[in-house]
Amino acid sequence: MSSTAIPSGAGEAPVHSSAFRTRRFLNWFPLGLTYAFLYMGRYNLTVSKSALGSLMTKEDFGIIFGAGTLIYAFAFLLNGPLTDRIGGKRAMLIAATGAGLSNLAMGLYIQSVVAAGSVNNVTLRLWFSILYAANMYFQSFGAVSIVKVNASWFHVRERGSFSGIFGTMIASGIFMAFTVNAWLLAFAKAQIGGSSDALATKWVFFAPSALLLGMAALELFLLKDRPGQAGHQDFDTGDASSGETEDVPLRKLMARIITHPIIFTIALIELCTGVIRQGVMQWYPIYAESALALPGSHALRNGTLSAFWQTAGPFLAAGAVLFFVGRRLSGRARTALVSVAALVALAPFLRGGWGGLLFVAGVIGSNVAGFLSDAVFGSRRVPVAGFLYGLLGVCAVVMALTLGTTRPVVAQSSVAELQPGDRLVEIAGVKAPRDWVAVSEAFAAVPATCQGGAKWDTKLHLCSSDPQATDPSLSPSTGMIPAVIERAGQRVELQIKDPAPTMRAGDRRTLKATPEATRNPYLLGALVFIVSVCVIGTHGVLSGTATMDFGGRKGAATAVGMIDGFVYLGTAIQAVSLGYLTTRDWAYWPWFLVPFCALGLVLCTRIWDAKPQPKGQAAPASALPAPAGGATRQTSTGT
Numbered sequence: 001m002s003s004t005a006i007p008s009g010a011g012e013a014p015v016h017s018s019a020f021r022t023r024r025f026l027n028w029f030p031l032g033l034t035y036a037f038l039y040m041g042r043y044n045l046t047v048s049k050s051a052l053g054s055l056m057t058k059e060d061f062g063i064i065f066g067a068g069t070l071i072y073a074f075a076f077l078l079n080g081p082l083t084d085r086i087g088g089k090r091a092m093l094i095a096a097t098g099a100g101l102s103n104l105a106m107g108l109y110i111q112s113v114v115a116a117g118s119v120n121n122v123t124l125r126l127w128f129s130i131l132y133a134a135n136m137y138f139q140s141f142g143a144v145s146i147v148k149v150n151a152s153w154f155h156v157r158e159r160g161s162f163s164g165i166f167g168t169m170i171a172s173g174i175f176m177a178f179t180v181n182a183w184l185l186a187f188a189k190a191q192i193g194g195s196s197d198a199l200a201t202k203w204v205f206f207a208p209s210a211l212l213l214g215m216a217a218l219e220l221f222l223l224k225d226r227p228g229q230a231g232h233q234d235f236d237t238g239d240a241s242s243g244e245t246e247d248v249p250l251r252k253l254m255a256r257i258i259t260h261p262i263i264f265t266i267a268l269i270e271l272c273t274g275v276i277r278q279g280v281m282q283w284y285p286i287y288a289e290s291a292l293a294l295p296g297s298h299a300l301r302n303g304t305l306s307a308f309w310q311t312a313g314p315f316l317a318a319g320a321v322l323f324f325v326g327r328r329l330s331g332r333a334r335t336a337l338v339s340v341a342a343l344v345a346l347a348p349f350l351r352g353g354w355g356g357l358l359f360v361a362g363v364i365g366s367n368v369a370g371f372l373s374d375a376v377f378g379s380r381r382v383p384v385a386g387f388l389y390g391l392l393g394v395c396a397v398v399m400a401l402t403l404g405t406t407r408p409v410v411a412q413s414s415v416a417e418l419q420p421g422d423r424l425v426e427i428a429g430v431k432a433p434r435d436w437v438a439v440s441e442a443f444a445a446v447p448a449t450c451q452g453g454a455k456w457d458t459k460l461h462l463c464s465s466d467p468q469a470t471d472p473s474l475s476p477s478t479g480m481i482p483a484v485i486e487r488a489g490q491r492v493e494l495q496i497k498d499p500a501p502t503m504r505a506g507d508r509r510t511l512k513a514t515p516e517a518t519r520n521p522y523l524l525g526a527l528v529f530i531v532s533v534c535v536i537g538t539h540g541v542l543s544g545t546a547t548m549d550f551g552g553r554k555g556a557a558t559a560v561g562m563i564d565g566f567v568y569l570g571t572a573i574q575a576v577s578l579g580y581l582t583t584r585d586w587a588y589w590p591w592f593l594v595p596f597c598a599l600g601l602v603l604c605t606r607i608w609d610a611k612p613q614p615k616g617q618a619a620p621a622s623a624l625p626a627p628a629g630g631a632t633r634q635t636s637t638g639t
Contacts, residue, residue: 014155014235023230024153030222031146032169034096034215038142039173040181041103041208045132046282047181048110050289051201052124053462053508058286060125062579065282066572067129068136073568075140080561083141087225088148091141093216098138100212106131107205114199114506122466140564143543147560152226155237157379167366167540171359178285179355181207182302198506262610263550263559265603266542267566269385272600273542274570276392277535279593283578284528285354291586292521293406293436295514300525303353312348319345342367357529358536365537373541380611381541386604388534393597395531399590402527404519406436413513417496419487426484436515443511446498449476454505462508477501538600543567550610570596 016024045068049061056064083091109127181204188200224230258264288294288301296302319341326337346363349356369384377383408424424433430442447456450463456474457467480495500509543563550559574592581588 020227020232023227023232026222027153027224027230028150029169030215030218031092031149034092034212034219035142035146036169036173036176037208037211037215038095038099038139039170040176041099041135041205041212042139043174043177043282044103044181044204044208045128046285047178047185047204048201050182050285051185051204052198052506055124055198055460055462055506056128058290058583059579061286062575062577063125064128064132066575066579068132069278069568069571069575071133072136072140073565073572075137076144076561076565076568078561079140080144080558080565083144083148083561084558088145089219089223089225091145091148092219092223095138095141095145096212096216096219098141099135100209100216102131102135102138103205103209103212106135107202107209110198110205111202114201114504122468140561143564144561149223149225151237152234155235157374164363164367164370164540167370167536168363170540171362171366171536174281174362175349175352175355175359176208177355178358179302179353182296182353182355183305186296186302199504258562260550260559262607263562265607266382266550267563269389269600269603270539270542270563271566271570271573272389272596272603273535273539274567275574275596276396276531276593276600277539277567278571279574279578279589280528280531280535281358282575283582283589287582287586287589288354288521290437291405292517293440293515294521295412298514298521299351299353300357300521301353303351303356307351308348308356311351315347316345357525358532361529361532362536365533365535366540368533369537369541370545373545378611380609381545382604382607382610384541385538386601386608388538389597389601389604392531392534392538393594393601395527395534396590396593396597399524399527399531400587400594402519402524403586403590404517404521404524406515406517408433408436408439409516411514411516415496415511415513417483417494418485418513421487423486424483425486425491426482428481428483439515440511443481443496444509446481446509447474447476448498448501448503448507448509451502451504454503460508463503463505465505539567 045061045065049056079091106128109131113124184203184207185200188203192200226234228234285301288298289296294301297304299307322337322341322344326334326341329337342363346360349359352359365388369388373379373381373384410418410420410422410424412420413422424439425431427433427439428442428446430438430445433439433442441461444461445458447458448463450456452465454463454465455467455470456462456476457464457469458471458474459469460467477498479498479501481498483494483496485492485494498509499512500507503509543560578589578592581592
C-alpha cells in the first residue's frame with residue numbers, strides 16, 4: 001500500500017500526494033456524475049407533467065410526487081443504516097440500477113398506453129404513483145452512498161470547499177432534469193409530428209434510464225469505498241468517528257445517530273428545507289406555464305438549444321482560459337480569477353431555461369456556502385445556513401407580493417389570425433374571458449374527432465379512452481374556431497384555424513400565442529433564483545457536509561439517511577399541500593413557504609456554534625451542558 005496521504009492532527013487536513021488526489025478525483029467525479037443522472041431521473045416527473053397536460057393534473061402531480069417522496073423519506077431510515085453496513089459502492093450500484101430500470105418501466109408504460117389509445121388520468125395516476133415510488137426507493141440509496149464514500153476520502157477541513165464542487169455536479173443533474181429533458185421532449189415531438197407532447201413523453205424517462213445503467217456498469221470497476229481499497233493509505237478524517245478504531249454494532253450506531261441532539265435539530269431544519277426547496281423547484285415551472293402562460297422557449301421555462309449554444313462556446317472558452325491562468329497565480333489573485341472564470345463559464349446557462357437557472361443557482365449557492373463554512377466560520381456549517389434562511393424568509397414574502405397573472409391580450413403569436421395587441425373578447429362561444437387561462441381552456445374545449453375508439457372528455461377537454469364526462473350532443477370541430485377580438489379600437493370577428501381537429505387519446509389542443517402579463521415575469525424569476533441559491537446552499541452544507549461531520553465515517557450514511565428522510569418528509573408535505581392549494585388559487589403558494597422559512601431560522605440559532613468532536617478528545621467548555629436555568633443553545637458534540 002503506497003503512502004499517499006500523510007495523516008496530521010485531527011484539527012488539520014492531511015497533505016495529499018498528487019497520485020492520491022488523482023485517484024480521489026477518479027472516485028468522486030464518476031460518483032457525482034451518477035448522482036447527477038439520478039436527479040435527471042427524479043425530476044423528469046415535472047417535465048412529464050407539463051407534457052401530459054390534463055392527463056396529469058396539478059393534484060395528480062402532487063399525489064404522484066408526494067407518494068414517491070414519502071417512500072423516499074421512509075426508505076432512508078432503512079437504507080441509511082444498511083449502507084453503513086454494506087458500503088457506499090454497493091449502495092450506489094443499487095441506486096443506479098434500480099432507478100434506471102424504474103425509469104425504463106415508466107417510459108414503456110407511457111409508450112404502450114398512449115400508442116394504444118388507452119390512457120386516462122385515473123389509471124395513469126395509479127401506475128405512475130407505483131412506478132415513481134419504486135424509482136424513489138432506489139434513489140434513496142444515492143445520497144447516503146455519496147456521503148458514505150466521501151466521508152473516508154475527505155478530511156473534515158476539506159469538506160466545506162469540496163461540497164461546493166460536488167454541489168456543482170448535483171446542480172448539473174437539475175439542469176439535465178428540467179432543461180435537457182425538455183429539449184429531448186421538443187426534439188421527439190418534432191420527429192413524431194403529433195398535436196401534443198404525450199406520445200413523446202417516454203423519452204424523458206428512456207434517456208436517464210440509459211445513462212444510469214451505463215454509469216452503474218462503469219462504477220462497478222471504478223468506485224472504491226475508501227483509499228485503502230485503491231492502493232492508498234487510509235487516514236484520520238477528524239470527524240466524529242476520529243479515534244474510534246473498533247467496529248460499532250449497527251444497533252448502537254443507529255441509537256447514537258437517532259438520539260444525537262444536533263443531528264436531530266439539523267433534521268428538523270432540513271424538513272423546512274425540503275418544503276421550501278421543492279416548493280420552488282417543482283412548482284415554479286408549473287406556475288410559469290399554467291398561470292403566466294409563458295411559452296416553452298421562454299428563458300424562464302425551457303429556453304432553446306439554439307440560444308444556449310449561441311453563447312456557450314465563447315463563454316466556456318473564455319472561462320477555461322481564465323481558469324488556467326488563475327491556477328498559475330497564488331493567494332487572493334488566484335481565488336479572484338478562478339471565481340471570475342467560473343462566473344463567465346456559467347453565463348450561457350442563464351439562457352438554458354429553468355434548469356439552467358437552477359444550475360447557476362446551485363453552483364453559486366453550494367460553492368459560496370461551502371467556502372464560507374470553512375474559511376469564515378471554521379468548518380461550522382449552521383451559521384451559513386442561518387444567514388441563508390434569513391434571506392429566504394425575505395424573498396418568500398416579496399414573492400407573495402409580486403405574483404402576477406395574465407390579460408386576454410396577445411403579446412406574441414404563431415397563429416396567423418392573431419396579432420400582438422389583440423384583445424380576445426370572445427372565443428369558441430366563451431364571452432369576456434378574464435385571463436389567458438380562460439382563453440386557453442375555451443380554445444381547448446372545442447370537441448375534436450377522436451381516433452382509436454377514444455371519446456371526447458368534456459371535463460378535461462381532450463380525447464380519452466375512459467372519459468370522466470361526455471356529451472354526445474356536442475358537434476366536433478369544423479376545422480375553424482370562431483373568435484372576436486378588439487384590434488386598434490375596432491371589433492373584429494375571426495375564424496382561427498383549428499390546429500388539431502382530429503386527436504389521439506391524450507392529445508390536447510393548444511393556442512400557440514403568448515399573452516401580456518400583469519407584472520414583468522422576470523421580477524418573480526429573479527426572486528425564485530435567489531431562493532434557489534439560498535436553499536441549495538443550505539441543503540449542501542447541512543445534508544451533504546454536516547452529516548459527514550457529526551455522523552463520522554462509521555455513521556455517515558445513517559446520519560444522512562435520517563436527515564434526508566426529514567428533507568423528503570418536508571417534500572411530501574409540500575407536494576400534497578401545494579397540489580391542493582394551487583388548484584384553488586396560486587396566491588397561497590408563497591405564503592405557504594413563509595412559516596417554514598421562519599422555523600428553519602429559529603432552529604439554526606439553537607445549534608449555531610456546533611462542531612464535531614473526535615473520540616477521545618475533551619469537548620471545549622462551550623460544548624459542555626448549560627447549567628440549570630442557563631442558555632440552552634447546543635454547541636458541540638460527537639457521536
